[in-house]
Amino acid sequence: KAGVTQTPRYLIKTRGQQVTLSCSPISGHRSVSWYQQTPGQGLQFLFEYFSETQRNKGNFPGRFSGRQFSNSRSEMNVSTLELGDSALYLCASSLYQNEQFFGPGTRLTVL
Amino acid sequence: GQQVMQIPQYQHVQEGEDFTTYCNSSTTLSNIQWYKQRPGGHPVFLIQLVKSGEVKKQKRLTFQFGEAKKNSSLHITATQTTDVGTYFCAGRVNAGKSTFGDGTTLTVKP
Numbered sequence: 449k450a451g452v453t454q455t456p457r458y459l460i461k462t463r464g465q466q467v468t469l470s471c472s473p474i475s476g477h478r479s480v481s482w483y484q485q486t487p488g489q490g491l492q493f494l495f496e497y498f499s500e501t502q503r504n505k506g507n508f509p510g511r512f513s514g515r516q517f518s519n520s521r522s523e524m525n526v527s528t529l530e531l532g533d534s535a536l537y538l539c540a541s542s543l544y545q546n547e548q549f550f551g552p553g554t555r556l557t558v559l
Numbered sequence: 560g561q562q563v564m565q566i567p568q569y570q571h572v573q574e575g576e577d578f579t580t581y582c583n584s585s586t587t588l589s590n591i592q593w594y595k596q597r598p599g600g601h602p603v604f605l606i607q608l609v610k611s612g613e614v615k616k617q618k619r620l621t622f623q624f625g626e627a628k629k630n631s632s633l634h635i636t637a638t639q640t641t642d643v644g645t646y647f648c649a650g651r652v653n654a655g656k657s658t659f660g661d662g663t664t665l666t667v668k669p
Contacts (some may be wrong), residue, residue, distance in 0.1 A: 481657065491602070491647065491659040504656035507560070538601060545654065547592065550601040 450475065452541050452551035460557045466527040469554045473520050473541030479503075480522040481548065482514060485536040494537075497522055498544070526556075534558045561586050563650045565660030573668050578635040580663035582648035589653050591624055591631045596662070597644040605633075605646075638667050 453472045461467050473480050482494040493506040497516035514524040520541075526533055534557050540548035562585040572578050582591065590609045594602035606615055608624035608631060615622045621634040631650075635642055645662040 483659070490661040491649075493656045493658065496656060503654065506656060540602075545651065545657075547604040547607060548594075548602075548649075548657070549604065550594075552601055 452539060452549050454537075454539050454551040454554050456554060457552065458555045458557075460559065461529050462559050463529055463531060465529050466525065467529060467556065468523055468525045469537055469539075469556075471522045471524075471539030471541075471551060473522070473539075474549055477541035477543055477549070478520050479542045479544055480516055480520065481540045481542075482522070482524050483538045483540065484508075485538055485553070486534075491538070494524065529558045531558050561650070561652060561655070561658050563648060563658045563660045565648055565663055567663055568661065569664050569666075571666045571668065572638050574640060575637050578638050578642070578665055580633050580646050580648075580665075582631045582633075582650070582660050584629045584650045584658075586629070586652055588628050588650040590651055591628075592649045592651075592657070593622060593631075593633055594647045594649065594659075595644050596647065600644075602647060635665075638665070640667050640669055643667050 455470045479498045481496040484492045496504040500516045511527045516522045536553045538553045540550045542548045564583045592607045593605040596602045612626045613624040619636045645664045647662045648660045649657045651657045
């Protein structure tokens with residue numbers, strides 16, 4: 449069974465731009481969560497989707513948004529990028545809020 | 560909001576020594592999960608604890624969930640260089656979000 453895939457793996461953007469990251473969960477998994485990982489802040493929860501519905505949301509500004517499609521694939525979007533948005537963005541899938549399987553992440557650099 | 564504190568932040572041990580990381584939640588948890596992240600890698604699930612006072616073992620790793628379901632620990636006996644990485648706990652309350660601790664980074668000197 450294929451693991452969680454995330455695209456792109458690396459991104460370089462400039463301040464003010466917007467970015468869309470994609471996550472394909474493990475086949476059969478309907479829950480997808482997104483996390484931001486930075487050296488100083490650890491793993492910060494962004495949002496969780498289950499069957500196309502956002503079930504939980506973290507404490508991030510409205511510039512961060514996400515969605516989940518009927519095939520469980522998920523995207524997150526960050527608008528008006530700031531330098532502080534530079535981070536590793538991790539996607540995790542699970543059957544239903546049990547063990548989470550993480551993808552390799554998307555490394556975003558904002559210049 | 561819910562907070563999960565994890566200590567210590569760093570631990571340096573000699574190969575063969577034991578290692579323990581502790582996790583404390585500000586609220587009673589429904590379950591707690593432990594993950595390991597190798598340098599340059601992504602978090603990998605180790606175990607989930609659900610019951611009060613639960614103890615689970617995986618070879619040299621022992622996981623405990625406190626009686627009040629507000630704290631947990633991971634103990635590694637006789638560390639090996641393959642144990643190097645950052646260990647995270649993640650607590651969840653009911654169907655709420657999963658809150659991760661800041662992790663404990665373990666280095667092992669051969």
